Amino acid sequence: MSRVPFYLKERLDALRERVLHEEFEASKLPPWERVILTWAALMAFWVVVSGSFRARDLMPGAVVTLIIAAFMRDLLTEDIRRSGHIVEKILYFTLLYLPQYAVIMAFRLLESNLKVAKNVVFMDIKPGIVKIKTDLHSDTGVTILANSITLTPGTLTLDVKKKLGETYLYVHWIDLETLNREKAGEKIKGDIEEWLKKVFW
Numbered sequence: 001m002s003r004v005p006f007y008l009k010e011r012l013d014a015l016r017e018r019v020l021h022e023e024f025e026a027s028k029l030p031p032w033e034r035v036i037l038t039w040a041a042l043m044a045f046w047v048v049v050s051g052s053f054r055a056r057d058l059m060p061g062a063v064v065t066l067i068i069a070a071f072m073r074d075l076l077t078e079d080i081r082r083s084g085h086i087v088e089k090i091l092y093f094t095l096l097y098l099p100q101y102a103v104i105m106a107f108r109l110l111e112s113n114l115k116v117a118k119n120v121v122f123m124d125i126k127p128g129i130v131k132i133k134t135d136l137h138s139d140t141g142v143t144i145l146a147n148s149i150t151l152t153p154g155t156l157t158l159d160v161k162k163k164l165g166e167t168y169l170y171v172h173w174i175d176l177e178t179l180n181r182e183k184a185g186e187k188i189k190g191d192i193e194e195w196l197k198k199v200f201w
Contacts, residue, residue, distance in 0.1 A: 016165040031073065039069035040090055097199055104191050105148060112152040119154070119175050128176035129158065132185035134167045134193060141200030142167055148192045155188055 029037070042065035050057050119125050136142050146157040146169060154174040161168045171188055178184050 019165075034073040035066075035069050037090065038073045038075070039066050042069055093199070097195070101192075101195055104195055105151070108148075108152050108190055108192070112154050116153040116174060125174060126176045127172065127174050128179075129170055129172050130176065130179070130181070130184045130188070132169050132171060132181060132188055134169060134185075134189070136167060136193065136196055136200060137165070138200045141196045142169075144200075145169070145189065145193055145196055149188060 043062060046061035046065055047053070047058070050061060052058075134142060134145060136145060142160055146160060149155050149169070149171060150157045156172040157169055158172055159170040161170070171184075173184070173188065177187060
């Protein structure tokens, strides 16, 4: 049997990987923006931990967090999409995206808790494992999606598989409502994936 089809498949897989990598590299933030965003996140954490707004507490925090941000800039911002000015990104994230995520998760948690309580009371449990596709490619975006699914009662992300440029999640669902992959994905992911696609690639 000829090995040509296998060779072509390997070449196509390699080409898809390269295109995805080039798209990712093109959408990366410039290094100075990554430093500023990392510094802003670390500084906010410093203020929360120190619990002080006095200059003598903020100055050492600003210096230390800036040094850390210079070395660790890729840890937090590697997968963030590029769009708009740096100030616009910070304002959008803190005033729009973060509160939006908190509201989405609050409603998802409330809805899931009520469904699980109903299933337990009426002993109406049909557990199963479903494979759902996500449009996210970045490790950070997929990780946040998987953790958000796990946080909501009734669903647990078991595994993540990346194949041919596509990402799949294997989710244990306490009440398997459908075996259709698209419908199951819509029910399990809800609005979380759409929110993540605004921030991550």
